[in-house]
Amino acid sequence: MVREELYITVPNLFRCPISMDVMRSPVSLCTGVTYDRSSIQHWLDSGHDTCPATMQTLPSKDFVPNLTLRRLINLWAQSHGPPSPSSSSSSLTVSEQQLKYVIDELKGKNEGENSKLIGNLSSIADFAGFSDENRRSLADFDGFVSAIVGVLSRGGAKMEILELVIRILDSILLDDRGREQAHVLISKRIQAFLTSIRLVLRNASLKAKIESARVLRSIANDEQSKRAISDNRDLVLELLNLLTSESDYDQALHDAVYSCLIAIxxxxxxxxxxxxxxxxxxxxxxxxxxxxxxxxxxxxxxxxxxxxxxxxxxxxxxxxxxxxxxxxxxxxxxxxxxxxxxxxxxxxxxxxxxxxxxxxxxxxxxxxxxxxxxxxxxxxxxxxxxxxxxxxxxxxxxxxxxxxxxxxxxxxxxxxxxxx
Incomplete structure (x- = not known):
């Protein structure tokens, strides 16, 4: 009951005009409209040259952090609690011990053996999606990006683990340093990586499928990875199947798939x-x-x-x-x-x-x-x-x-x- 009241009372000013979720990293375009960074970055990366809210053609695609609004959102979150069941106030903080534990577990290939790992991965996923600073700190943490990419490049992980890892990777790829690290690591074992992505596209939740398509779109900026994706007929067929599936019909999914197909x-x-x-x-x-x-x-x-x-x-x-x-x-x-x-x-x-x-x-x-x-x-x-x-x-x-x-x-x- 308390959570439902929180949904209703979220100020509209705090919601991203694209996703309608509470903004985690608000940034403003030259039109003066503020969006969540991940949403507007995806919009611009998809080839658009307009402001989604006003449909004005953008003379510049640069955006600047709206620090005042971010402080207001943080103050509101601290006083009102989390805006959705998938996040909690504790998810906005991740300790060094948690990260080391996750890295050790993932590299030790024990990812399917305990619920503690799943809980920590879920907290890190929430943390990564919250702000640019969080994504940068994860990218800078020694061995973290390697461990995350390793799960997808190695195969054999349970679907629950794969979905969380994809969610984290999708966020990290928004950071320049994280994206650079991930692209290098992925290119070394690209075929095994694509096998895991295909598995997620076929069997995971709708949200994970959208995130997987966005990950593919990002790594397609690397020429070697682009060729590997486009040469993988089974993977391309899996993407096309998402566009025909009635059970998976979702405009955000179609948007992500079309963006990926454009890139390859x-x-x-x-x-x-x-x-x-x-x-x-x-x-x-x-x-x-x-x-x-x-x-x-x-x-x-x-x-x-x-x-x-x-x-x-x-x-x-x-x-x-x-x-x-x-x-x-x-x-x-x-x-x-x-x-x-x-x-x-x-x-x-x-x-x-x-x-x-x-x-x-x-x-x-x-x-x-x-x-x-x-x-x-x-x-x-x-x-x-x-x-x-x-x-x-x-x-x-x-x-x-x-x-x-x-x-x-x-x-x-x-x-x-x-x-x-």
């Missing part, structure tokens, strides 16, 4: 592989769903634009009529980057592939008007997006006018902004 789709062969595994169908479903939130839609559009750069991707997009219509629908309704990705998709299938029915689908979806709006929305002469819009207008007019479609049949009061 660097080469033509990897794009073609994703197309062959059915990614276009999944993206079409996501983008056609009006309930898809903006972050997921933007990541889905980014991935669709990536696969549209290969012939297999363009062919699959043209065959799925939902894709072109969804790209048109999202124009000017998402961030600048996502709008540009949608233009790139339409340009790829209409101008490069030139498939007639796709062009007709674009016109029927009011694509001409939307492309005109994008073209006139501030892009200077010669800008790639402006050039692509001009190309689209030409092919839509030429390619479809004989059948009653295209610019020739388009009637609108916006005709005064037609290109010369």
């Amino acid at each position: 789709s660097a080469t033509r062969s990897k794009k073609a592989q994703l197309v062959g595994l059915g990614i276009v169908n999944l993206l079409a479903r996501t983008l056609s769903d009006r309930n898809t939130n903006k972050s997921v839609a933007e990541n889905a559009m980014k991935l669709l634009s990536i696969v549209s750069t290969c012939a297999e991707g363009r062919s699959a997009i043209s065959e799925d009529r939902r894709c072109a219509a969804a790209a048109v629908e999202r124009l000017m309704k998402v961030s600048t980057v996502a709008t540009e990705d949608a233009v790139a998709v339409l340009w790829s299938v209409c101008c490069l592939l030139g498939e007639k029915k796709t062009k007709e689908s674009v016109v029927r979806s009011n694509g001409v008007a939307r492309i005109l709006l994008v073209m006139q929305s501030g892009y200077c002469e010669g800008h790639p997006v402006r050039r692509m819009c001009g190309d689209l207008l030409r092919v839509l007019k030429i390619g479809c006018s004989s059948d009653g479609f295209g610019l020739g049949s388009y009637q609108s009061k916006t005709t005064h902004i037609l290109p010369c």
Whole structure:
């Protein structure tokens, strides 16, 4: 009963606008809006260039710690107790003895034998998620990151241990020093590490699956690890299965998976592989769903634009009529980057592939008007997006006018902004 009262009385000022949880490390963007560091870092790392609360385009992606708000939250937490059942006031402090005990147990491979280890790992996970300073102290503690990565690189741990270790690693990867250490250690035994991650993606809780996808996204910044992830067909299939699972349907999970797939789709062969595994169908479903939130839609559009750069991707997009219509629908309704990705998709299938029915689908979806709006929305002469819009207008007019479609049949009061 007391805990429920605490949930209700948490001041809105203390909640992150993205996660809606009490902020552990509040930071402010140049727009003046404050977010929890891990949430906004994930938003920006996913390719967004806007403030999530205001949708203003960010002239700078830098953020600064909001020390005043953090002090207020800490004072509130001390006087009111923990905001959720998963954390306690004691979880905000971890002793040197606890860390040494955990390191010894993990390195001694006794992780499945006692509940004391699980309790300590849970406390450390809460501690790591609380602030940047906590993550830095764990990264600096001799042998800790090595012990955590070792559990995943060695295999054989129980799922409860794996979930806690993934949770800790997900937090540590937000720290520059911790991320550098972890990447080096993971790369040395990358295949064994990926085997453990795949096990978590298949059998763990929803929260652990989200954290695992974020871990994969982080380590994909290392070229060797990126290749290992993209070459691991079973792991990629596991990620795609998460996008089709009804029991695991969750927008945060889809957001994390799409971010990971974007990170590993660097080469033509990897794009073609994703197309062959059915990614276009999944993206079409996501983008056609009006309930898809903006972050997921933007990541889905980014991935669709990536696969549209290969012939297999363009062919699959043209065959799925939902894709072109969804790209048109999202124009000017998402961030600048996502709008540009949608233009790139339409340009790829209409101008490069030139498939007639796709062009007709674009016109029927009011694509001409939307492309005109994008073209006139501030892009200077010669800008790639402006050039692509001009190309689209030409092919839509030429390619479809004989059948009653295209610019020739388009009637609108916006005709005064037609290109010369």
